[in-house]
Structures are given as C-alpha cells and as structure tokens.
Amino acid sequence: MEYAVVRADNYGWGASSEDNAGLTTVCDAQNDWASWLAAMDEALVTVSVTNCGDGTANVKCVMVGNDGNTYNQEYNGIAPVDAEDLSFRFTVDGSHLVFE
Numbered sequence: 251m252e253y254a255v256v257r258a259d260n261y262g263w264g265a266s267s268e269d270n271a272g273l274t275t276v277c278d279a280q281n282d283w284a285s286w287l288a289a290m291d292e293a294l295v296t297v298s299v300t301n302c303g304d305g306t307a308n309v310k311c312v313m314v315g316n317d318g319n320t321y322n323q324e325y326n327g328i329a330p331v332d333a334e335d336l337s338f339r340f341t342v343d344g345s346h347l348v349f350e
Contacts, residue, residue, distance in 0.1 A: 252264055252265075253328060253330075254266035254328045256309055256325045256328075258323070260277045260323060266328045266329055266331065270327065272306070272327040272329055273325065273326070273328060273329070274325075275323075275324065275325055276322065276324040277323045277324075278321060286321065289321070290313065290315060291316055293313050293314060294313070295311060295313045296312045297309065297311050298311075299338045302333075303333050305329055305330045305331060305332075306327050306328060306331060307328045308325065308326045308327070308328065309328065311323040
C-alpha cells in the first residue's frame with residue numbers, strides 16, 4: 251500500500267499527506283531553489299525513516315551540499331501507517347545510493 255510520497259522539493263501526495271491535519275513539514279532548504287538545486291550536485295544526503303509506533307511515521311533528510319552548507323527537511327506525522335509494519339522505497343534520478 252502506498253501511504254505517502256515525499257520529494258526533495260518539499261512536495262508530496264498520497265493518502266497519508268492529503269487531508270492530514272497532523273502532518274507537519276520543516277524545510278530550510280529551498281528558500282532559493284536555484285542555489286539549493288546547484289548545491290545538490292555531488293551532495294551527501296542522509297535520510298532517516300522512523301516508524302513512531304503510534305500509526306505515524308517521520309522522514310528526515312539532511313543534505314550537506316557541495317557548497318558546504320547543511321540543509322534540513324522533515325515530514326512529521328505521516329499517517330495512518332501500519333505501526334507494526336512500515337516499508338519504504340527510494341527512487342532517484344541521476345544519483346546513486348550507499349547504504350551503511
């Protein structure tokens with residue numbers, strides 16, 4: 251089941267984001283879209299997906315851009331999700347993933 255889709259440009263869709271009054275987003279990244287997008291080339295991004303255990307999930311992204319700046323983005327309260335079984339997947343364009 252697809253609960254929600256979240257993207258790097260602070261846009262998303264899906265049953266868990268539409269009409270979800272508890273969903274909050276934090277984004278200090280895209281105040282200047284052109285600069286942020288340029289900083290994303292060769293950036294190091296850490297993504298954390300947390301099953302909160304209460305029927306919600308959080309996604310936090312921390313990007314260290316090629317400009318040396320750190321950019322934060324969060325989606326908090328993605329709901330409803332299965333508190334016992336949360337799955338996620340990544341899709342990427344023109345990049346690669348390293349799992350540590």
